[in-house]
Amino acid sequence: MVKTVFNVLYRRLLQYYGPQGWWPIRNKSKNKGFDSGGYHKGDYSYPRTFKEAFEIILGAILTQNTSWRNVCRSVSNLNKENLLSPESVLSCCKETLSQIIRSSGYYNQKAIKLREISKFLIDKNYLSITKPPTREELLSVWGIGDETADSILLYAFKKHFFVIDTYTKRILFRLGILKEDKKYQEIQKLFHKNINQDLAIYNEFHALFVRHSKEYCMKKPYCSDCFLKDMCIYGKL
DNA sequence: CGCCAGGTGGGAT
DNA sequence: ATCCCACATGGC
Numbered sequence: 001m002v003k004t005v006f007n008v009l010y011r012r013l014l015q016y017y018g019p020q021g022w023w024p025i026r027n028k029s030k031n032k033g034f035d036s037g038g039y040h041k042g043d044y045s046y047p048r049t050f051k052e053a054f055e056i057i058l059g060a061i062l063t064q065n066t067s068w069r070n071v072c073r074s075v076s077n078l079n080k081e082n083l084l085s086p087e088s089v090l091s092c093c094k095e096t097l098s099q100i101i102r103s104s105g106y107y108n109q110k111a112i113k114l115r116e117i118s119k120f121l122i123d124k125n126y127l128s129i130t131k132p133p134t135r136e137e138l139l140s141v142w143g144i145g146d147e148t149a150d151s152i153l154l155y156a157f158k159k160h161f162f163v164i165d166t167y168t169k170r171i172l173f174r175l176g177i178l179k180e181d182k183k184y185q186e187i188q189k190l191f192h193k194n195i196n197q198d199l200a201i202y203n204e205f206h207a208l209f210v211r212h213s214k215e216y217c218m219k220k221p222y223c224s225d226c227f228l229k230d231m232c233i234y235g236k237l
Numbered sequence: 238c239g240c241c242a243g244g245t246g247g248g249a250t
Numbered sequence: 251a252t253c254c255c256a257c258a259t260g261g262c
Contacts, residue, residue, distance in 0.1 A: 060243085067242040070260060105259040109245085145245050165243050210243055219241070241261090250253080 003194040005177060008231070010201065013208040016227055017215075020207035021045050023056045023155035024068070026079060044203045046158055051084050053129045053156040054121075058084070060151040061113050061143060062104040074101040086118035086127070113143030132157035146184045154202055162191040163206045167213035174217065174234035 023045055040046060047053040055075060062071040077100045083089050089097065098111040120126075120141045126133045138149040150161040164187045172178040178187065195201055216226040223235040 063242085064244040065242065066244085066258085067260075070242080073260095103259060105242090106244095106257045107259080109257055113245090143245070147244065151243080163243085167243070206243085213243085239262105242259100245257095246255105248253105248255090250251105 002177065002190065005175075005231075006191070006194050009175070009228075010195070010205050010208070012228065013212060014204060017208055017211050019044075019204060020211055022203055022207040023059070023151075025052060025055060025059075026075060044200055047129055047156060050127055050129050054086065055079075055084050056156040057117060057121075057152050058089075058114060060148050060155070061117065062101060062110055064106070064110070064148060066105050070103045070105060073103040077101070077103075086121045089114050089118040090122070109143070116142045117144065129157065132159055135161065146188075150188070154199075154206075158199055160192075160197055160199065160202060162188050162195075162202050164188050164191075165206075165210070167217070168206065168209045170219075171209055171212060171217050174221070174232055175228070176233040 021044070025045055025047070040048065047056060058078060059071055059075055062074050078084055081092070081100055083092055083097075083100070092100075094111055094115070097114065098107045101107050101110055101114070104110055120133075120137075124133060124137065125131075132153060135149050135153060138144050138152060139146070144152075147163060147165050150163045153159040153161040154163055164184050169178065169180075169182070169187065172187070173180055178190075191205075195205065212228075216222050216228075221234070223229055223232070226232070229235075
């Protein structure tokens with residue numbers, strides 16, 4: 001039963017790694033770089049102001065196919081330049097914006113994406129954490145795909161959308177739960193049907209997949225030391 | 238040096 | 251629908 005496997009998997013990941021404290025956000029008090037924990041502790045780092053939600057939205061776009069480390073600099077730069085609001089992003093010239101987010105890669109495309117989401121939020125008047133856009137509306141914005149939309153809905157607006165990324169697919173495939181060619185919506189449905197409708201679990205489970213993909217289940221995995229090898233079929237073929 | 242990183246959109250088939 | 255590619259920096 002998939003439900004049982006998910007339950008066991010979640011518990012074991014959480015026990016091994018502990019809470020990941022997503023979404024990571026600038027640590028104001030320390031004023032240096034990023035800190036995955038320590039921000040809104042016990043509240044899974046959910047934003048309390050629209051500015052914080054917008055920071056998450058920007059980060060979700062900037063981290064597309066890009067390491068989080070590279071995104072941190074960009075978001076810090078955006079903060080330094082007072083660009084953590086849709087209005088200020090739009091008022092910034094495109095070339096300047098590109099350079100500010102340079103470290104995230106794809107900076108020309110991403111500068112456009114940041115402007116597009118900013119324009120969307122202003123046009124539709126989605127400028128409060130209690131007034132989220134729909135998934136369909138987000139997907140209609142140029143530069144927002146399935147994963148980014150769900151990241152925004154879950155981590156910025158506390159809506160129940162499970163985030164599927166390449167890591168999630170890879171781990172589930174290696175565990176023998178999924179076939180390789182499953183599509184985003186199908187995988188998401190699998191989670192929605194088989195785990196509790198609990199924000200903390202949606203939040204944490206995805207973050208734990210990312211963590212596990214970095215520690216053990218990378219492209220070239222360290223199966224021999226992996227604490228999940230007893231329930232995994234990968235490498236035993 | 239090569240490979241990878243919390244994807245997406247566009248164009249050809 | 252599905253495959254293929256451009257997009258680009260920084261760490262290891």
